Amino acid sequence: MHVSYGVPLAPLTTLGIGGPAASLAELHDPAEFPDFVQEVRHCTAPPVCLGEGSNVLVGDRGCALPVLRIATRGIRVLGAADDGRVLVEVQAGHPLWELVETLIAEGLAGMEMLAGIPGTTGATPVQNVGAYGQEVSDTLRSVEVWDWELGRRVTLDAAECALGHRTSMFKKSRRWTVLTLLFALRRAELSGPVTYRSVADELDVPLGSQVPPAEAAQAVLAVRRRKGMVLDSCENDRRSIGSVFFSPEVGDPMASKLRDLGAPVAHFPDGSTRVTASWLIRQAGFALNTSLTRGVRISSVHYTLVADDGASAAGFREAVDIVLRQVLDRTGVLLAPEIDFIGD
Ligand SMILES: Cc1cc2nc3c(=O)[nH]c(=O)nc-3n(C[C@H](O)[C@H](O)[C@H](O)COP(=O)(O)OP(=O)(O)OC[C@H]3O[C@@H](n4cnc5c(N)ncnc54)[C@H](O)[C@@H]3O)c2cc1C
Known part of the structure; x- marks a missing residue:
């Protein structure tokens, strides 16, 4: 695991604002997480997690606490659960847009309306990321986290994460670092119902229609691009x-x-x-x-x-x-x- 000191954080955020991190550790290999725990063992407060920095404002004087940039990657389709849904395990640093693309390619529905949202998958439970009628809480089954208070790994069911409208217990406390996530998706040829007028108009279908997930995602992307809501679209x-x-x-x-x-x-x-x-x-x-x-x-x-x-x-x-x-x-x-x- 690579640790550097006095690293400017602005380039690691989409706003491009903010001072340096006293120390920044980059986690690419999940097996190296215990090294990071060792590295910060003397700190009295949990470290600050950073994904792609697409929802943060870093202070001008930077961050005195250690920052952990989570860049782990990996998606594993595990198979069907008891209820017939397909379980998919994702590493926290995996980009959400890539997860959405992979799920669509695998014929799995449930996250297609989240196309185009920047950031890592590990950050999605933090504010229960959502758009155009879908939220992460619809498909999230559990998360594996490091609990800085207990000093060990813990698996939390989605229900334990207090996911609400753009909120969760992770939004209110840095006690937990999300390491891996388990989602449950429908194997389906059609998306969830289109509930937003702009997306329905883009697809030229009535509200409530269901369309192939790839088409739903394309329509969402088109609507988002017009509003500058896809990074680098504008x-x-x-x-x-x-x-x-x-x-x-x-x-x-x-x-x-x-x-x-x-x-x-x-x-x-x-x-x-x-x-x-x-x-x-x-x-x-x-x-x-x-x-x-x-x-x-x-x-x-x-x-x-x-x-x-x-x-x-x-x-x-x-x-x-x-x-x-x-x-x-x-x-x-x-x-x-x-x-x-x-x-x-
Ligand atoms: C153009 C644009 C469009 C957007 N559209 C939407 C949208 O439609 N819907 C929506 O909900 N959001 C949207 N967002 C916000 C943003 O994309 C999401 O909040 C995203 O989940 C942030 O991911 P990130 O990896 O960039 O997290 P960061 O910005 O790096 O971090 C966000 C928060 O999560 C914490 N965090 C990050 N990773 C972890 C982890 N592994 N464990 C614990 N805490 C962690 C950080 O400490 C921080 O508090 C948009 C942002 C942009 C720039």
Whole structure:
């Protein structure tokens, strides 16, 4: 395992912001994880995990805690479980987009709507990654983690991970490092139902239709590319973390008021009804490309924040506050940031 010191973290994140890590260990071989545990045995707090850095804002002064960059790879189709679902084991560092492609090629359905989401598979339970009607909680069966409090490996059922709307117990505590994941997929020729209008329109099918998973994934990718929600699909808005805010939950009266205004309001598997943050940002009067702080602006294709040259973590946080305040003033809805903050 390779450990380096004083490594700039900015290039290891999609926002490209932030100072150095006091130490950075890169884990490529799962068998080397015990070496890392040895390396950090004197630390009083769990280390910081980093996947592809597509959902983090690193502080300008960097990170004093050891950082573990998880780059392990591997997908194993294990066979059928009792309920007929096919179990697939994935190493935490494996890119999610590659997993989605592999599953589609294997004729396995259940994750096709997650096409185009950047990041590692190990980070997916952290905020119960989801898009276009599917969430990791739909297919995740269990995770093998290192529990820094107990000092040993533990297998947790998905139900124990407290997966909710873009949240889980991993989002609230660094106690656990996800090492491997077990998913249960359907062997099926058709995707889950298409529940988003934009995807249905792209496919030219009615809402609720089921289509071959590869077609569903292509349609999702096309919709995402138009919004700059696939990394590198939009050179001008490359430095992004996707959505900066959670889609806030709204009660029934507010939901129907927002629907009347044309807002995209959707129901989620946890029973919540939510309006997209991007719609609220637009409604609050922000135009595409609006500059917020030095090097931080609204994307040129979607109502989210992106970074340019000169951006800093302090400036990004200030930009988040500017958006938050204006959305609250103009729409009455309080947004909450979805990003994970690393370091100071
Ligand atoms: C263009 C774009 C579009 C996006 N679209 C979506 C979307 O549609 N839906 C969605 O849900 N998200 C989306 N995201 C957010 C992001 O892709 C996900 O949150 C992704 O899971 C982050 O993976 P990562 O490997 O980059 O994690 P990182 O950003 O490196 O880390 C994110 C968090 O997870 C922790 N972490 C990482 N790996 C582990 C591990 N092995 N064990 C324990 N903790 C770990 C980190 O400490 C950190 O707190 C988007 C981001 C971008 C840039």
